[in-house]
Each structure stands twice: as structure tokens, then as C-alpha cells.
Amino acid sequence: MLANLNQVLQPAFKGGYAVACFNVFGYEDALAVVEAAEARKASVILSINLDMIEFIPLQNIVSMFRPLAESASVPVCLHLDHNYEIDTVKSAIDHGFSSVMYDGSQKPIMDNIAGIQSVVAHARQQNVSVEAEVGSVPYAKGRDHIKSALTKVDEALMMVEQGKPEAIAISVGNIHRIESSYVDINFERFDALEKAIKIPLVIHGTSGIKPEDIRVLARRNVCKFNIGTCLRQRFGSALRNTLASDHELFDRLTIMKQIIPELSDEAGKMIELLGQ
Numbered sequence: 001m002l003a004n005l006n007q008v009l010q011p012a013f014k015g016g017y018a019v020a021c022f023n024v025f026g027y028e029d030a031l032a033v034v035e036a037a038e039a040r041k042a043s044v045i046l047s048i049n050l051d052m053i054e055f056i057p058l059q060n061i062v063s064m065f066r067p068l069a070e071s072a073s074v075p076v077c078l079h080l081d082h083n084y085e086i087d088t089v090k091s092a093i094d095h096g097f098s099s100v101m102y103d104g105s106q107k108p109i110m111d112n113i114a115g116i117q118s119v120v121a122h123a124r125q126q127n128v129s130v131e132a133e134v135g136s137v138p139y140a141k142g143r144d145h146i147k148s149a150l151t152k153v154d155e156a157l158m159m160v161e162q163g164k165p166e167a168i169a170i171s172v173g174n175i176h177r178i179e180s181s182y183v184d185i186n187f188e189r190f191d192a193l194e195k196a197i198k199i200p201l202v203i204h205g206t207s208g209i210k211p212e213d214i215r216v217l218a219r220r221n222v223c224k225f226n227i228g229t230c231l232r233q234r235f236g237s238a239l240r241n242t243l244a245s246d247h248e249l250f251d252r253l254t255i256m257k258q259i260i261p262e263l264s265d266e267a268g269k270m271i272e273l274l275g276q
Contacts, residue, residue, distance in 0.1 A: 002066065003075035005099035005129030006166045008043040009200040009223045017275030018218035021045035021079060021202075022267060023228035025052055028256045029235060030065055032263035034072050040268065042276035043075040045099070047226065050082055053092075062096040069098075081226070082133075089119050093128045101131040101169070106147060109134070109155045116163035131224075134159050135171030137204045148175075153192050160199055167224060169202040177229055178208025185213050194221045202226065211273060218274045227270050231263060238262035 008019050020037075024030040024046050037044035046065055053061065062078070069076035079099040080092040089102045102119040104112030116132045123130050135151030151170040159168060170193055173186040183205075193201065200223035206214065207229035214225065238259045243249060 001072060001075055002069045002098055003043065003077050004127060004166075005045070005077050005079065005131060005224075007129075008045065008075050008077050009129075009167055011043070012223040013200045013221065016219050018223050018225050019043050019045055019077075019276070020267070020271045020274055021047045021077075021224050021226045022231055022270075023047045023049050023052075023081065023226070024065070025232075027064055027068070028260055029231065029263050030068055032260045033231075033267045034068055034074075034076060035260075036264045036267035036271060037074050037076070038072060039264075040271055040276060041074060042271050043077075044267075044271065045077040045079050045224065047079045047081045047228075048097075049228070053080070053083075053088070058088075058092055058095045058097075066096050077129075079131075086115055086118055090122045093119075093123050093126055097128065099129040099131065099166075101133070103133050105133040105136045105149075105169075105171075106145075109158060113159055113163045116159065116165055120164055129166040131167045131169060131202060132159050132163055132165040133169035133171075133202075133204075137169065137171045137174055137176055139176040141177055150186060150189055151193060153189075153196050156193060156197055160197055165199070167200040167202050168197065169204055172203075174203055174205040175208050176205045178205065179229055179233070181208065182210045183208050185209065185217070190217070197221070200224060206230075206270070214273055215275075225270075225274055230270070231266055234262055234266040235259065 022033045080097050082103040089100045104115040134156045136147045136149040138148035172190045201221045202224040204226040206225040206227045242258045
């Protein structure tokens with residue numbers, strides 16, 4: 001069933017667990033994620049990132065993924081990940097996304113808040129949820145223009161009180177797209193943010209966080225973890241192994257039918273790690 005972000009995060013906020021938000025790049029990995037969620041009776045978020053919307057028009061993305069969410073036996077949110085253009089975010093709302101993230105984290109806090117206010121006003125009319133980011137989560141590779149800045153408690157409070165998003169992404173040492181190492185979470189800053197902020201918190205860059213730290217954060221007020229790298233790595237590994245197993249193999253559906261269970265297994269492990 002299609003759900004907005006608020007509908008999946010509020011039960012997590014009250015229940016002491018977190019919801020997995022997977023970046024997906026095609027029908028097959030989205031199907032694998034939904035099947036993993038259904039097997040565990042867990043809610044899940046299908047996330048569409050900037051690379052994806054530059055590759056496929058918004059209306060085509062919605063046509064592909066929204067019916068999958070609507071027909072699922074568990075709540076599935078269709079979410080637009082980091083986007084820096086207000087008009088694009090509003091267009092995603094109009095085309096049928098149930099949740100959006102306007103990322104004004106590279107701007108001064110008052111400009112960030114003003115952008116969120118504009119998006120929230122548009123989203124409320126269509127029962128769509130909004131995620132903001134305060135501070136700035138850097139990237140291990142690519143997008144070198146994205147700064148690294150821990151979330152300031154006073155700025156996060158200003159965003160919550162004035163911007164009124166349903167969730168707020170924080171920077172506490174997490175880094176996007178780490179492939180083979182782990183970061184150290186700044187729990188001193190996280191503790192201060194958790195004490196001050198009374199809406200669901202979001203962590204981006206999950207694949208680079210130690211599993212034991214993920215468990216701790218998921219039991220507290222982090223209700224959404226964005227997951228991309230580990231699922232893409234599992235896809236690449238499964239694809240290489242499948243093709244290597246039969247050098248005559250060429251049919252896409254035959255190949256993908258062998259890869260989908262691998263992706264579903266990876267998604268299932270992450271869903272369980274977050275406490276669902």
C-alpha cells in the first residue's frame with residue numbers, strides 16, 4: 001500500500017525501530033526490496049536519487065514504481081531523495097511521489113528554511129511528506145561541492161519550528177557512498193540533537209556505519225536510514241557471478257531472475273538490522 005513518509009516514520013518513532021530507505025534504479029531492485037519487506041511484514045521506502053531523475057523523467061519513474069507500492073501488502077513510500085531545486089521537488093509531488101526531500105543544506109540556514117517552507121506548503125495540499133537536512137553530509141566520492149558540516153542543534157531546532165518538515169536528516173559523522181570502511185559517529189552531537197529534536201531523525205550514508213552503531217541509533221530517534229552502496233555492490237557482484245556462470249547467457253529476464261533473490265537477501269538483512 002502506498003504511504004507517505006509520516007505514515008511509516010511515526011510508528012517507528014513510537015516503536016523504537018527504523019525504516020529502511022533504499023535507493024533503487026530499476027524495477028528489479030525495487031521489486032526485490034518490496035519482496036524483502038513483505039516477507040518481514042515491514043514498511044519500506046523506495047528512494048529515487050538525483051542520478052535517477054536525470055536519467056528517467058519523473059512521470060516515467062512514478063509510472064514504474066507507484067503501482068508496485070500501491071499493490072504491496074505492506075506500507076511502501078515512494079520518496080524523492082536529495083534534490084536542490086524547489087521546482088523539481090514540487091514537480092515530483094505533482095507527478096505522484098508520496099514523500100520528497102528538498103536539500104537546502106548547502107545554503108545559509110534561513111534560506112534552507114525558506115525553501116522547506118515553500119515545499120511544505122505545496123506538499124500539504126497533496127498529503128505528501130517532506131524531509132529536510134540541516135548540517136551537511138559529505139560524499140566519499142563524487143559531488144565534491146558538497147561540504148562537510150556537523151548539524152548544529154540551534155539550527156536544527158529552527159528548521160523544525162519554522163520549516164515544519166516531517167523528518168530531518170542530520171550530519172553526525174556519517175558520509176555518503178563509503179564502500180569498504182566505517183566512520184565514527186559523533187554520539188555527543190547526536191545525544192544533543194536527540195534531546196532537542198522531537199521529530200524523526202534521518203541518517204544518510206548507512207553503508208559506512210558500523211552495524212553496532214546502526215542498532216543503537218535505530219533504537220533511539222533515528223527512524224529512517226538511507227541505504228544505497230551495499231545494495232549496488234550486491235547487484236554488481238551478483239551480476240558478475242551470474243554472467244560468469246554461463247558465458248552463453250544473454251536474456252535479460254533470465255539474468256535478473258537470478259539477481260533479484262540476491263538483492264532481496266541484502267535488503268532483508270538491512271531491514272532486520274534496523275529492528276523491523
